[in-house]
Amino acid sequence: MRRERTPHAVAWWIWAAGLALAALRTSNPLLLALLAAAIVVVCVARTPRDLQQSPLATFARVALIIILVRVVLQIVFGQRLPGHVLFTLPSVPMPSWAEGVSIGGPVSIEGLLSAITGGLRLAVVLLAFGAANALASPRAVLRSLPGLLHEVAVAITVALCFAPEVLASVRRIQQARLLRGRPTTGIAGMRGIAVPVLEDALDRSIQLAASMGARGFGRRPVSVSLARERTALATLILGSMILLVGGYGVLAGSSVVPGAAWLAGLGLAAVCLGVGLSGRRAARTRYRPAPVGLRSVACGASGWLSALLVVIAGVADASSITWSPWPLSWPQVTPLAFAAVVIALVPLLVAPGEARVAAARGTKIAVS
Amino acid sequence: MIRFAGTWFRYGSSWVVRDLDLEVADGELLVVVGPTGSGKTTLLKMIDGLVPHFSGGELRGDVIVAGHSIRDTPPTELAGTVGYVGQDPAASFVTDLVEEEIAYAMENLGIEPAVMRRRVEEALDLMSLHELRDRRLTTLSGGQRQRVAIAAVLAAAPRILVLDEPTAALDPGAAEEVLSSLTRLVHDVGMTVVLAEHRLERVLPFADRVVLLDGQGGMVAGEPGAVMADSALAPPLIELGRLAGWSPLPITVREARRRCGPLREALAELPTLAPEADGGDVVAKTDGLCASFGNLLALDGVDLAVRAGTITAIMGRNGSGKSTLLSCLAGIKEPSCGNASVGQTPPADLSAAERIRTVGFVPQEASLLLYAQRVDEECATADEEHGLAPGTTAASVTAIAGELAPDRHPRDLSEGQQLALALGIVLAPAPRLVLLDEPTRGLDYEAKRSLVAILEMLRAKGVAIVVATHDVELVAQVADHAVVLAQGEVIANGGAREVICHTPAFAPQVAKVLSPLAWLTVGEVAAALEGSPS
Structure with missing residues (x-):
């Protein structure tokens, strides 16, 4: 068995999901900003260097756009919230049937702040997702899916590989059109590019299908009964649905779904049962599965511990995680909430930096 | 190991394979040659069952591969017996890392993890890939991708390896690398290898036996020397052997060199070759x-300076x-710095219409330049777009490609015809500078000969031509100047x-045989x- 050198890909995604959950539970902009900082610090320090462009940068850009859009919408269409008026836009009177909507009017600091906070919450969730993408490629996660979901995982992997291929093909065809002095923009250009790109994509998928077939994809062992496989799949799907409903109830944090925690537990158990039923199918083997050890557990757990601390901080003192601009005041972060941010940084301790990973690979020196 | 027993195959109405009888012995390296469209790829795909299981079409007779009839064995079931590497290795990649790609087939076959681990290491070593094991597939060069694709099928320990034009996209060095890895497989591992190739000069020395398809459904099989003796497709080495009257014909440069003493002496006394033309004004x-x-x-x-009436080859x-x-x-x-100019102006500053009248560029995939559904429609739109009198493009295409059926779909033309059509369209506005990127890729000897004739005709008209190519024989035949690039810098220019002749990797076969004399072609x-001086 190989020794674990870096946390498992799935552990990174679990860590990120925990932090996204923590962000969804709070409306305190200071706490949100601290969580965002923690995510960025861990991601920048631990992203593999061979990535050409870190997905984090892309997601950060999208997050920023979301905040900006929310602010602009608040200024132009937003509800006219009371407070200290910054400036007043010329307003358009609305007919009586559209009473809820307003255009223009007075813009208050409080209204802007609440828009920014709302945007910030979404931005942190996006950052967490971007960090997960950068720290462990989604393909590595798909590789770890249980055998039952193998076909689905392959389809997603192929689609993920496909996107950059299509982009490259678009670029090639655009260049060729330039050479003949044909338009590359506008409707005529789009049509002229779309048709060959689709032809290209179709060609490619046929070739890929042939290659996968020739390399044994879709072989089924004779020994596994179809009935058992179906039972496993049904259990898995049912379990995921129950888990989804229960999980929603837990996240919503109110009495929307009665017994949400129990439902979530039941769903999880069903999912595990489904995976267990299918896991013994010996059709495929896995090459060098990444080992799971203390590092992975610590990494995954730290994200959820962070979320738990935010919840506990809220129970202890509701004002520490919820914040509203009425009346205008500085957001406060209690020690418990701050601890949640510190815990989110645990992966910095358990995941070795890039240089140490490289050294460990090259010379097989165990990383302490 | 492989037996074609009275095999017939067709996609549409005409038979691609007619009554083929062929046996491939265990541990043999068989090379399949033939003009474009003669059914090489179909024959190779049959060995893996991809034809007819993936392609459709009608199969009569049977192919027996390691005891399995391909009629009732789909490719999936043959995965552990036959490894198939297609023309474009990148199109066959399923994963994104070198190591995972190599393990992919074994995972599907359900091979024990411990065995899998060992075989991946072996495949990495056989193909000299161990330094690339953690790399992403998209960051690899063409030769490296080809080697990964071969390693990926090798790891599943097939008994037969089938390769379709494994060196088509590779520079001479990388091609050598891939072919020598293949010989190592045949010699050390005892694998049976079947490969198709257009560039005979590259593969002939490695072949145990050659199958020559004539394009009409007929075929000849035998020792390379015997098959080449009266083949219309022949590499320069064989042509030189025929000219000198050597028998049996030499297959490797080494054999030829040992025999060419008298020829070399006779040539040494002949007058020195005519110097290359200087060309006219600087065009670019x-x-x-x-x-x-x-x-x-x-x-x-x-x-770099490109003169009118010359052909410049760019290699590297x-x-x-x-x-x-x-x-x-x-x-x-x-x-990003410095400048390029055609005439006096940088080409990037020209308007689209002016640029087309000044520079003609045929990219690596010439088919990208063709959009229409019919050949005549293609020519008519080209006239319209380039502001030419109706019929100009059609005339230009006919001059280069010969008569093409006007109602054919450009995608249905052979590679050589597509290239000629694209070239005809590009040349219609009579540009002063013509650029060709890797024009001989996928062309058989016949198509290559007509390309050479076109290039010589353009040169005579005073057009400046720049060709980027891996094909040293093409350079030997037509180029006046050669430029060698390495890492974006010019390392040889003259x-x-x-x-x-001074760069061993790029020397054509005739030069290798007759060195130190500087003769380049059989012609x-x-x-x-x-x-009479040429």
């Missing part, structure tokens, strides 16, 4: 040209900046004869022996 020029893609510097200070490894240089000259890539030698 680059000055300290640099170009980059993101952080990657593709061209680094290239100085895969990824050395050849295509980028052409793109800069064509004005579709902005230089007369073609001088440059390619030259034949003309000199007849007493």
Whole structure:
């Protein structure tokens, strides 16, 4: 068995999901900003260097756009919230049937702040997702899916590989059109590019299908009964649905779904049962599965511990995680909430930096 | 190991394979040759069951592969017996890392993890890939991708390896690398290898036996020397052997060199070869040209002058900046420093219409230039777009491609015809500078001969031509000047004869045989022996 050198890909995604959950539970902009900082610090320090462009940068850009859009919408269409008026836009009177909507009017600091906070919450969730993408490629996660979901995982992997291929093909065809002095923009250009790109994509998928077939994809062992496989799949799907409903109830944090925690537990158990039923199918083997050890557990757990601390901080003192601009005041972060941010940084301790990973690979020196 | 027993196959109405009887012995390296469209790929795909299971079509007779009839064994079931590597290795990649790609087939076959681990290491070693094991597939060069694709099928420990044009996209060095890995497999592992190839000069020395398809459904099989003796498709080495009357024909440069003493003496006394034409005015020029893609510097200070009425060949490894240089000259890539100019103006500053009248560029995939559903429609739209009198393009196409059926779909034409059609369209506005990127890729000897004739005709008309190519025999035949690029820098620039004779990797076969004499082609030698300078 190989020794674990870096946390498992799935552990990174679990860590990120925990932090996204923590962000969804709070409306305190200071706490949100601290969580965002923690995510960025861990991601920048631990992203593999061979990535050409870190997905984090892309997601950060999208997050920023979301905040900006929310602010602009608040200024132009937003509800006219009371407070200290910054400036007043010329307003358009609305007919009586559209009473809820307003255009223009007075813009208050409080209204802007609440828009920014709302945007910030979404931005942190996006950052967490971007960090997960950068720290462990989604393909590595798909590789770890249980055998039952193998076909689905392959389809997603192929689609993920496909996107950059299509982009490259678009670029090639655009260049060729330039050479003949044909338009590359506008409707005529789009049509002229779309048709060959689709032809290209179709060609490619046929070739890929042939290659996968020739390399044994879709072989089924004779020994596994179809009935058992179906039972496993049904259990898995049912379990995921129950888990989804229960999980929603837990996240919503109110009495929307009665017994949400129990439902979530039941769903999880069903999912595990489904995976267990299918896991013994010996059709495929896995090459060098990444080992799971203390590092992975610590990494995954730290994200959820962070979320738990935010919840506990809220129970202890509701004002520490919820914040509203009425009346205008500085957001406060209690020690418990701050601890949640510190815990989110645990992966910095358990995941070795890039240089140490490289050294460990090259010379097989165990990383302490 | 493989037996074709009275095999017939067709997709549509005409038979691609007619009554084929062929046996491939265990541990043999068989090379399949033949003109474009003669059914090479179909024959190879049959060995893996991809034809007829993936392609459709009608199969009569049978193919027995390691005891399985392909009629009732789908490719999936043959995965552990036959490894198939297609023409474009990148299109067959399923995963994104070298190591995972190599393990993919074994995972599907359900091979024990411990065995799998060992076999991956073996495959990495056999294909000399161990340094690339953690790399992403998209970051690899053409030769490396080809080697990964071979390693990926090897790891599943097949008994038969089938390769379709494994060196088509590779520079001479990388091709050598792939072919020597294959010979190692045949000699050390005892694998049976069947491969198809257009560039006979590259593969013939490695072949145990050759199958020659004539394109009408007939075929000849036998020892390379015997099959080549009366084959219309022949590499320069064989042609030289025929000219000198050697029998049996030499298959390797080494054999030929040991026999060519008298010929060399006879040639040494002949008058020196005519010097290359200087050409006319400078048509295109680059000055300290640099170009980059993101952080990657593709061209680094290239100085070059292209004169009217000359053919300049640009050579170099895969990824050395050849295509980028052409793109800069064509004005579709902005230089990052220095400048490129055609006439007096940088081509990037020209309007689309002016650019088409000044520079003609045929990219690597010539078919990208063709859009219409019919050949005549293609010519008519080209006239319209280039502002030419109706019929100009059609005339230009006929001059180059010969008569093409006007109602054919351009995608249904052979590679050579597609190239000729694209070239005809590009040449219709009579540009002064013509750029060709890897024009001989996928062309058989016949199509290549007509390309050479077209290039010579253009040169006589005073057009300046720049060809980026891996094909040293093409360079030997037509080029006046040769430029060798490495890492975006010019490392050799001068007369073609001088440059390619002094660079062992790029020397054509005739030069290798007759060195230190600087003869490049069989045509030259034949003309000199007849007493008239070429």
